[in-house]
Amino acid sequence: xKSTLAATGRLAIALIAGVMTALAPARADKAAxxxxxxxxxxANVLFDAPDKAARDAGIExxxxxxxxxxxxxRFALGQYARQASESQLSVYRPLFRKYATSVYQATLDExxxxxxxxVDSIDRTERDIIVNSKVVGAKPGSQYADLVVHxxxxxxxxxxxxxVDAGASGVWLAIEQQSTFKSVIANxxxxxxxxxxxxxxxKAKVGE
Amino acid sequence: xALLELTKCALAALAxxxxxxxxxxxxxxxxxPDAPVTQSEIDAAVxxxxxxxxADPWEGFNRKMFSAHLFLDGNLLVPAAKAYRATTPKAxxxxxxxxxxxxxxxxxxxxxxxxxxxxxAGETFGRFLVNTTIGAGGFADPAAxxxxxxxxxxxxxxxxxxxxxxxxxxFLPLVGPTTARDGFGKIVQIGMDPLFYVRTxxxxxxxxxxxxxxxxxxxxxxxxxxxxxEEKSLxxxxxxxxxxxxxxxxxxxxxxVDYGDLPDIGEFEEFDELN
Numbered sequence: 001x002k003s004t005l006a007a008t009g010r011l012a013i014a015l016i017a018g019v020m021t022a023l024a025p026a027r028a029d030k031a032a033x034x035x036x037x038x039x040x041x042x043a044n045v046l047f048d049a050p051d052k053a054a055r056d057a058g059i060e061x062x063x064x065x066x067x068x069x070x071x072x073x074r075f076a077l078g079q080y081a082r083q084a085s086e087s088q089l090s091v092y093r094p095l096f097r098k099y100a101t102s103v104y105q106a107t108l109d110e111x112x113x114x115x116x117x118x119v120d121s122i123d124r125t126e127r128d129i130i131v132n133s134k135v136v137g138a139k140p141g142s143q144y145a146d147l148v149v150h151x152x153x154x155x156x157x158x159x160x161x162x163x164v165d166a167g168a169s170g171v172w173l174a175i176e177q178q179s180t181f182k183s184v185i186a187n188x189x190x191x192x193x194x195x196x197x198x199x200x201x202x203k204a205k206v207g208e
Numbered sequence: 209x210a211l212l213e214l215t216k217c218a219l220a221a222l223a224x225x226x227x228x229x230x231x232x233x234x235x236x237x238x239x240x241p242d243a244p245v246t247q248s249e250i251d252a253a254v255x256x257x258x259x260x261x262x263a264d265p266w267e268g269f270n271r272k273m274f275s276a277h278l279f280l281d282g283n284l285l286v287p288a289a290k291a292y293r294a295t296t297p298k299a300x301x302x303x304x305x306x307x308x309x310x311x312x313x314x315x316x317x318x319x320x321x322x323x324x325x326x327x328x329a330g331e332t333f334g335r336f337l338v339n340t341t342i343g344a345g346g347f348a349d350p351a352a353x354x355x356x357x358x359x360x361x362x363x364x365x366x367x368x369x370x371x372x373x374x375x376x377x378x379f380l381p382l383v384g385p386t387t388a389r390d391g392f393g394k395i396v397q398i399g400m401d402p403l404f405y406v407r408t409x410x411x412x413x414x415x416x417x418x419x420x421x422x423x424x425x426x427x428x429x430x431x432x433x434x435x436x437x438e439e440k441s442l443x444x445x446x447x448x449x450x451x452x453x454x455x456x457x458x459x460x461x462x463x464x465v466d467y468g469d470l471p472d473i474g475e476f477e478e479f480d481e482l483n
Contacts, residue, residue, distance in 0.1 A: 010371070075471075103440050122467050130467050140352055146463065152470075170458035170465040175260050176450040178471070183446035201442045 029121045032129040032153045035161040037118045039066050039151075040133060043108070044115040055112065056105045063104050068154060068162035069097045072174050075164070077195075078182045084195050092195070095202040102206065103173060104166070111135070116149055127155040260469065262387055262453045264377040274445045277381040281427075285382070289427040301428065303347040308422050309358070310339050310346030315400050319361035323369045328462070331356050359462065363400065364393025368460040377449055382423075385452035 039062065046058040063069070073096040074081050084092065115136040122130045131151045138144035150172070152165035165174040184201055185194030264270065293301070313336035320329035335351040335358060343350050352358065367389050368374070375388025386394070398404055403415055441447040458465060 106436055106440055124467055124470070140355065140357075146357075148465070150465070169455075169463070171451055171454040172260075172470070175454065175471065176447055179261055179450035179453075180441060180443045180446040183449075184443050187443075198442070205440075205442055 029123050029129045029131075031159075032131055032155065032161055033118050033121045035153065036121075036131040036133070036151055039163070040116050040118060047108075047111050047114060047116075052109070055109070059105045059108055060101050063101050066163050067100075067104075068164050069093070069100065071154065071162070071164055072100060073097070075174055076177045076181050077185075078178050080182065080185050080190070080195060083191055085192065088192070088195050088199065092199055092202070095199065095206060098206040099202055100177070103177075107166075107173065114144065119148075129153045129155065260450075260454055260457070260471065262374055262377040262449065264449065266376055266378065270377065270379040271445055273381055274379045277379065277384070280381050285423065285427045286431070288424045289431055292424050293428050293431070301425070304421065304425055305429070306339070306343075306349050307346040308418070308425055310336060310343070311418070312360075314402065315397060316359070316361045318400055319363060319366045322363075322366045323361070325462070328359060328361075331359070332361075360459070362390075362393055363396045364390030365460050367393055374456075377453075379445070379449075385448050387456075390456070 042062060043059075046055050046062070049055050049058065070093065073093050076096065077084060077092075116133045117136050118131055118133050120132050122132075124130065129152075131153055133149045133151065135144035135147060135149075138147070146169070148169055150165075150167045150170075151163055152167075152172070152174075153161050154164045155161050165172050167173060167175075181198055184198045188194040188197035296304070313332055317329055317332045317336070320326070320332055334356050338351040338354070338356070339346050339349060342348075364387075372389050374390070378386050378388060378391055380386060380391065383391075383394070403411055403418075437447055437451070438444050457469070
């Protein structure tokens with residue numbers, strides 16, 4: 001009897017979820033797509049550069065120009081962002097910028113010699129858009145055939161766009177960073193001590 | 209648009225009220241050990257956010273298993289995978305990879321059927337037929353050339369499709385990241401393998417050879433990605449757990465990426481007030 005009720009409850013939830021998905025706005029967002037197309041045009045030039053140092057320097061410039069690093073840094077702290085003091089944050093932000101840039105450099109290195117192009121976009125909300133891109137000319141059966149590179153764009157109050165996350169085939173970088181940072185903070189006592197431990201780990205990782 | 213939003217909220221509120229009302233009236237909410245309808249589930253369905261993380265109540269134990277795994281992996285699998293890479297040319301490794309994928313096809317087919325995915329079952333069957341006959345016993349992949357896409361399935365995914373929750377995160381040495389449900393699924397999957405039931409010495413050798421070669425072949429594919437993750441990660445265990453959770457979700461959804469399930473960017477919103 002009770003499990004039947006639970007099953008009915010679950011069915012109701014599934015129905016609601018289905019209705020929500022059907023009603024959810026999933027319009028393509030031309031402005032965000034145009035923004036991302038511009039970013040990728042600059043990135044594709046870098047992917048064709050033969051020299052790793054030039055590519056890394058170029059990616060760093062792109063990241064500084066287009067990624068909202070303050071926002072991502074804060075997101076990566078998760079619920080601990082509220083517990084961080086101003087002095088901790090002032091040390092953490094530049095460290096995070098260096099760390100995230102090195103992750104982008106390593107990740108985008110895989111696309112050397114390839115070009116990415118925008119294929120579609122989805123509005124999660126008015127200001128939170130996901131733009132999808134694919135490798136140009138991927139052959140069926142190759143590793144790039146089903147690969148989708150996602151870019152999460154945040155549109156601020158003035159209509160300006162910044163990138164806040166990137167991922168491939170449903171796996172996102174900032175989400176993984178948040179999960180890992182939260183784990184480091186929690187395993188080092190949480191609160192201020194945990195955040196200090198995280199800052200120390202970041203310093204060690206970026207080689208300061 | 210505003211009207212649509214309003215209708216959506218109204219519908220959601222009505223439905224949620226109905227469930228909670230019914231559930232409370234029957235005394236189901238909050239006091240049953242067997243799958244009650246919890247408030248957080250209702251919230252999740254209504255707000256469209258889900259966790260991209262797996263609960264890890266056994267983290268202390270898992271981290272010890274992870275250390276054991278790193279030791280075994282570093283001393284056994286990685287040297288074997290590197291030797292395999294050094295001694296076998298790329299074409300040969302690709303052929304072996306395709307052969308190993310092909311002999312998994314019957315198991316994938318069973319799981320496709322169990323999930324009710326008859327279209328995908330047809331693809332699996334087609335791929336197996338084409339690749340085994342004109343694909344040199346599975347070493348080549350003509351099925352991809354003629355446009356039949358490949359996909360993987362396992363019993364853990366079938367259980368997920370049937371509604372079984374993932375259960376706690378587990379890290380098993382040499383097996384890698386998994387969950388209670390997926391670990392159980394792997395055990396059942398062994399029982400789905402026809403070779404498991406043939407108890408002759410040649411069949412035993414074939415089983416061990418398949419496990420050995422399969423393990424080394426898989427490890428070789430992941431030598432570079434895993435090395436890169438380890439190099440960049442502040443906490444390798446936590447990174448693997450997060451990547452596993454995210455990619456497993458996608459696998460279970462058969463590659464359909466769920467954009468509604470991401471952590472709310474409203475978390476970023478507090479910054480706007482500062483400018």
